Amino acid sequence: xxxxxxxxxxxxxxxxxxxxxxxxxxxxxxxxxxxxxxxxxxxxxxxxxxxxxxxxxxxxxxxxxxxxxxxxxxxxxxxxxxxxxxxxxxxxxxxxxxxxxxxxxxxxxxxxxxxxxxxxxxxxxxxxxxxxxxxxxxxxxx
Amino acid sequence: xxxxxxxxxxxxxxxxxxxxxxxxxxxxxxxxxxxxxxxxxxxxxxxxxxxxxxxxxxxxxxxxxxxxxxxxxxxxxxxxxxxxxxxxxxxxxxxxxxxxxxxxxxxxxxxxxxxxxxxxxxxxxxxxxxxxxxxxxxxxxxxxxxxxxxxxxxxxxxxxxxxxxxxxxxxxxxxxxxxxxxxxxxxxxxxxxxxxxxxxxxxxxxxxxxxxxxxxxxxxxxxxxxxxxxxxxxxxxxxxxxxxxxxxxx
Numbered sequence: 392x393x394x395x396x397x398x399x400x401x402x403x404x405x406x407x408x409x410x411x412x413x414x415x416x417x418x419x420x421x422x423x424x425x426x427x428x429x430x431x432x433x434x435x436x437x438x439x440x441x442x443x444x445x446x447x448x449x450x451x452x453x454x455x456x457x458x459x460x461x462x463x464x465x466x467x468x469x470x471x472x473x474x475x476x477x478x479x480x481x482x483x484x485x486x487x488x489x490x491x492x493x494x495x496x497x498x499x500x501x502x503x504x505x506x507x508x509x510x511x512x513x514x515x516x517x518x519x520x521x522x523x524x525x526x527x528x529x530x531x532x533x
Numbered sequence: 534x535x536x537x538x539x540x541x542x543x544x545x546x547x548x549x550x551x552x553x554x555x556x557x558x559x560x561x562x563x564x565x566x567x568x569x570x571x572x573x574x575x576x577x578x579x580x581x582x583x584x585x586x587x588x589x590x591x592x593x594x595x596x597x598x599x600x601x602x603x604x605x606x607x608x609x610x611x612x613x614x615x616x617x618x619x620x621x622x623x624x625x626x627x628x629x630x631x632x633x634x635x636x637x638x639x640x641x642x643x644x645x646x647x648x649x650x651x652x653x654x655x656x657x658x659x660x661x662x663x664x665x666x667x668x669x670x671x672x673x674x675x676x677x678x679x680x681x682x683x684x685x686x687x688x689x690x691x692x693x694x695x696x697x698x699x700x701x702x703x704x705x706x707x708x709x710x711x712x713x714x715x716x717x718x719x720x721x722x723x724x725x726x727x728x729x730x731x732x733x734x735x736x737x738x739x740x741x742x743x744x745x746x747x748x749x750x751x752x753x754x755x756x757x758x759x760x761x762x763x764x765x766x767x768x769x770x771x772x773x774x775x776x777x778x779x780x781x782x783x
Contacts, residue, residue: 415749419756422730426737426749433737433752435730 397491399483404457404472408479409449411489416444425487434485443478449489453479534566535559537617537687543568544609548576551587554698555606560689572613574605591616591668592743594644598651603699607706608666614687615667624671624680625754627739629718631670631679631711632779635661638716639679640779641670643739645721646767653776658704660780665706672715674758683710718764719778725768729756736764 402408410416413429423441425434436444446456457475461468483491535542541563546552551574556562571592577585577600586598587605589612597608620626630650632640640662642650654664665681672679685692685708692708701707720739726732736759737752758764765778 415752417733417749417753417756419730419733420728422728424730424734424737424752426747426752428747428749431738431741431745431747433734433747435726435728435732435734437728 397483399480399488399492402453402480402483402491403476404454405452406479407449407452408447408483408488408491410444410447411487414487425482427485427487430486434487439474440478443475444482447479447482447488534563534568535561535613535688536563537561537613538619540617541566541568542572542613542617543570544572544574544613545570546574546576551576551602551606554602555609558691558695558698559610560691561687571616572609574609589666595647596668597666601702604702604705606695606699607708610684610688610690610708611666611706612668614682614684615669615671617687618671618682620671623675624673625740625751625758626669626671628741629670629739631665631667631681632657633663633665633711633713634716634780636716638714639711640716641672641679641718642779643718643720643767646719646775649767649772649775650779653779656776657779662780663704663706665711672758674754677715677758677761679711679713679715681711684708686710715758715762716783717778717781718759718762719767719775720764721769722766723769725766729759732759732764732766735766 410425411427413427415426415428417424417426418441419435421441422438423436423444425436425444426432427434443456446459453475454472457468457472460466460475461471464471479488482488486492535544543566544552573590575588575590577587579585584600586600587602588595589597589605589608591612596612597605599605599608627641628644629641630644630647632642632650634640650664658664667681670679670681684690684706690708718736720736722735726735733752733755736755737747740751740755741747763783765781767773767775767778
């Protein structure tokens with residue numbers, strides 16, 4: 392299990408992760424919408440993102456999930472491994488995983504409500520500027 | 534300070550004149566007190582025949598501006614009554630403004646579009662639309678209806694005396710209860726939603742609580758709502774004409 396406040400970039404195939412307790416999930420036309428209740432945001436995932444999100448149950452390492460997906464989709468295990476880890480790191484950077492990323496509850500409410508861009512100085516990228524949005528059907532709303 | 538539905542509500546005024554007018558006409562006025570300033574009014578001054586606009590802020594956010602005294606007081610009364618209204622379990626409270634169409638239906642406009650909406654307000658009023666200055670709007674997703682409380686009753690307003698002193702204009706809020714079908718929802722977003730899930734994610738932000746949090750069960754009500762009600766994105770990167778979105782025939 393990822394320890395408290397693990398950096399999202401530390402996530403690898405050995406990591407065992409699960410959704411934060413302050414997230415909820417709804418399904419709309421086969422795609423998942425992850426609701427970050429404490430930050431007041433909702434994120435729509437595409438099919439791939441939805442599939443991976445639904446597999447994050449905190450019981451197995453990401454490598455096991457990669458094995459399953461490589462078998463299921465008969466794809467390159469290495470490529471799938473890179474994509475899955477990138478995706479799960481992105482979830483972590485958004486504060487959607489238990490014990491990963493900034494502790495949103497410790498932030499003042501106005502910071503929680505602000506978008507990443509509003510939090511960052513103009514000349515620096517926002518905290519999620521490196522976020523790979525290939526798996527999001529839409530960017531995080533604010 | 535006003536006492537509405539058992540809740541104390543602070544209204545802070547920059548000048549006493551209009552504050553006293555409202556206090557005399559509203560039996561909900563509970564005298565001066567130390568309630569937090571839920572509403573703040575900056576009363577516009579006069580320079581000869583020119584008159585500055587009054588500005589109304591609700592919980593620190595600018596809600597409306599008008600040079601008309603009656604319209605300002607209507608905004609205060611409507612905003613305050615909507616602020617203290619407690620939605621029922623069937624209702625969803627949205628951070629949005631209701632715009633009443635000439636046919637009585639209501640277009641819900643994201644509060645994130647306040648600036649754009651105020652820029653076209655006069656033009657849509659000329660077409661028979663009315664913007665109700667609510668801090669939040671309650672709606673019933675399963676019925677597809679907006680539900681607003683009777684603001685006059687909330688303030689225990691001497692309606693006759695109020696109307697004589699501040700006559701209701703054609704585009705003014707009559708402050709009555711409203712239960713009307715939702716004609717559409719216009720919401721702000723950074724890019725056009727790529728899927729219905731993305732649309733729900735964008736719309737979900739409208740259901741944020743006053744503390745800035747979001748409840749999954751509230752977001753889960755949007756698919757049902759958008760099954761019956763068209764939701765139209767206003768994409769900031771390629772903004773359409775808001776007036777067309779608000780006044781479109783649906």
